[in-house]
Amino acid sequence: MQSAAFTFALFEFVLLIFSLSVHECCHAWMASRLGDQTARLEGRVTLNPMYHVDPVGTLLFPAIAIFGPLLGFGMFGGMLIGWAKPTPVISRNFRKIRRDENLVTLAGPASNLALALIALVVLLVVAHVVPGGREIVLYTFHESLLPGVDSTVQALVLLGVAGILINLSLFFFNLLPVPPLDGSHLLRNLLPYNAVQTYDKIPFWVSWLLMIFVGGYILRLLLIPTLGFVLFVLARA
Numbered sequence: 001m002q003s004a005a006f007t008f009a010l011f012e013f014v015l016l017i018f019s020l021s022v023h024e025c026c027h028a029w030m031a032s033r034l035g036d037q038t039a040r041l042e043g044r045v046t047l048n049p050m051y052h053v054d055p056v057g058t059l060l061f062p063a064i065a066i067f068g069p070l071l072g073f074g075m076f077g078g079m080l081i082g083w084a085k086p087t088p089v090i091s092r093n094f095r096k097i098r099r100d101e102n103l104v105t106l107a108g109p110a111s112n113l114a115l116a117l118i119a120l121v122v123l124l125v126v127a128h129v130v131p132g133g134r135e136i137v138l139y140t141f142h143e144s145l146l147p148g149v150d151s152t153v154q155a156l157v158l159l160g161v162a163g164i165l166i167n168l169s170l171f172f173f174n175l176l177p178v179p180p181l182d183g184s185h186l187l188r189n190l191l192p193y194n195a196v197q198t199y200d201k202i203p204f205w206v207s208w209l210l211m212i213f214v215g216g217y218i219l220r221l222l223l224i225p226t227l228g229f230v231l232f233v234l235a236r237a
Helices: 002-033 053-072 097-129 133-141 151-174 183-190 192-197 204-236
Strands: none
Touching: 002 053, 002 097, 002 151, 097 133, 097 151, 097 183, 097 204, 133 151, 133 204, 151 204, 183 192
């Protein structure tokens, strides 16, 4: 069981780095499409993690959150989240600033939702095509590995399950209206001028506490029913 938990944690860690890279790449790509080439000129329209990695948010924080429970401490409540280097955007390069800012902002979470849906389709294909595939998928979803399963199939299922967990977590987390998350940019564009001035003065340490504690609580509230629905689909579809 401990070996299965470590294997699953390893897949989660790798998938998190990849998913964060896709997230930032989509921000950069959308900004480029809408007229701001800042991120493209910095090489950010790429899936190469080296261009997106933040040492703390992409490596240290996720490593503690994912592997910590296996070592006897769950400092961040096992949250499967992290962040990469912010994608540089110069809004004045956009033709319609508020609309285009929102489109660039939404491109990141939308990419995570798309990755989660792709992972779900992969698991459904395995469930229907591979002999005993549904049982393999459901066991893996509960962080258990069935003995005797082909290693290629098991690796594919692990990637699918980790892809769903990681990307749904990133989708919900990034839409929280807490600076500097994507949701804060969307909210900021809805606020009147005076409210924006106050909103922009929220201290970094307050944002950090909100992300970890309040954000973690809200994230669990959103994830539990969503994952329940995903499990229902995998068991019945």
